[in-house]
Amino acid sequence: MDDRITDQDIAARITSSDSVAALAELTTELLGKGSDLAARKAALGALPPEERRGEGRRLNDERVAIEAALAARRAELAAGERAARYEAERLDLTEVVPHLRRGHLHLVTQTLDELEDIFVGMGFTVAEGPVVETDWYNFEALNFPAGHPARNMYDTLYVDLGEPESTLLRTHTSPVQIRVMEKQAPPIYSVMPGLTHRRDTTDASHLPNFHQIEGLVVDEGITFGDLAGTLEAFTHAYFGGDIQSRLRPSYFPFTEPSAEYDVTCVFCKGAGCRTCSKTGWLELGGCGMVHPNVLRNVGIDAEVWSGFAFGFGPERMALMKHGINDIRELVTNDIRFLEQF
Ligand code: PHE
Numbered sequence: 001m002d003d004r005i006t007d008q009d010i011a012a013r014i015t016s017s018d019s020v021a022a023l024a025e026l027t028t029e030l031l032g033k034g035s036d037l038a039a040r041k042a043a044l045g046a047l048p049p050e051e052r053r054g055e056g057r058r059l060n061d062e063r064v065a066i067e068a069a070l071a072a073r074r075a076e077l078a079a080g081e082r083a084a085r086y087e088a089e090r091l092d093l094t095e096v097v098p099h100l101r102r103g104h105l106h107l108v109t110q111t112l113d114e115l116e117d118i119f120v121g122m123g124f125t126v127a128e129g130p131v132v133e134t135d136w137y138n139f140e141a142l143n144f145p146a147g148h149p150a151r152n153m154y155d156t157l158y159v160d161l162g163e164p165e166s167t168l169l170r171t172h173t174s175p176v177q178i179r180v181m182e183k184q185a186p187p188i189y190s191v192m193p194g195l196t197h198r199r200d201t202t203d204a205s206h207l208p209n210f211h212q213i214e215g216l217v218v219d220e221g222i223t224f225g226d227l228a229g230t231l232e233a234f235t236h237a238y239f240g241g242d243i244q245s246r247l248r249p250s251y252f253p254f255t256e257p258s259a260e261y262d263v264t265c266v267f268c269k270g271a272g273c274r275t276c277s278k279t280g281w282l283e284l285g286g287c288g289m290v291h292p293n294v295l296r297n298v299g300i301d302a303e304v305w306s307g308f309a310f311g312f313g314p315e316r317m318a319l320m321k322h323g324i325n326d327i328r329e330l331v332t333n334d335i336r337f338l339e340q341f
Contacts, residue, residue: 007065014069020077023070030066037063107341108211108330111318112193115213118237119191122230124215127190129176131197132159135166137175142254143293150253155199169197172311173214174254177290180216181298186305187219193314204326211314216290218300218307224257224289227308231287235263239321242269246281255288255309266320275325282320285312 010030017023029035041059044052105113116126129137135146144151154171161167176192192214200208217226228247235245243266247259261284265276272278287310292302315327322341324330329337 007062010066011069014066014073017073017077020074020081023074023077027070030070031063037066104339106330106338107318107322108315110341111314111321112211112213115238115312115314115317116191116193118234119215121237122233124189124191127176127180127192128194129170129173129179129192131170131195133168133170133175135168137178138168138170138172141178141294141297142174143291143297144253148253150251157197157199170194171198172196173212174309174311176214177216177254177294177309178298181218181295181300186300186307187217188307189217189219191215202328204328205316207315207327207331209331210327212285212311213314215287215310215312216307217309218290218295218305220305222289222306222308224308227287227289227310230308231261231310238317239263239266244270247287250286250288252286252288254291254294255286256291258286258288261285261287261310261312263320267323267325282316284316284320285310287311 013026014023017026031037037059040055044056044059047055104110120126138156139148139151140146156171157169158165159167159169173192173194173196176194180188180190180192193211194213195209196212197209200206202208215230217230228245231247232245235243243264245264246262248262250258250260252258262281263284264270265273265280265282267273267275268280270280272280276282287308290307290309295302295305295307315330318330319325319327
């Protein structure tokens, strides 16, 4: 057997091993119990003493050379596999950096702020009241006696507290009118934003949890003309000069006369389209002259004072201003939608 050729052959097999696992198999083959080296070592004893020494040294040199070659290749392969693993696990942090943007206020919050700003600019103060209300504030004081059919306008969510149906999630912000009038003598010029709840099924134009902004004016000599003028001024301030407002007769127990407040359809600019049912107008809220019974319920002399009130839906206003056709977009929390505003 020519040892040099064998050595070269072994060296070539070691350097061409292409994985740590393959090299481990080769190590067993070259150095393990079944290896050529092991067989020759076992045969040493059978050799004549003068050959035994030389063969013993040769076997040892070969083993050392093979171990060194295996160790060198093992280190190479391990480094290569580590580098490949690092590459595979690498995080491209440059992709993350642009997402570290600053958030901003939700469109509904921005809208409430803007509505308050407009009314504050017109001389109104801002007041708030509780979301969980009593029957008195939400209905009774607003001239809805028990069993009054107008209560059916509101799909009320009652709270399991006290007498049955005595405590509820307010169905509108009108109870805050009562709270403001209890605390403060006229003249009153206030807006009252806040969350309201109704047992409504969600669809493109309804949410069971939504906001309202209530307005209340009580002063001497206030007329329906003051109401119409205030709403027209507000409409131009919020939507711009090309959107008009109109009032349509309606009914609320706490105002008399009562009206629906409509604005020019922002989608078709009044021409008539699907969104406005071809009318050219969109309904934004209710309003009217404060009913004398409501003033009497809070001890204000209805012979001296008169007033108007209105209640708008800020979510609907945001939809109209921005041309959004589904109110559910506001609560789905899709960041791609929200970040546009
Ligand atoms: N509270 C009424 C509603 O929620 C709206 C309204 C407010 C009507 C003030 C008249 C005056 O439908």
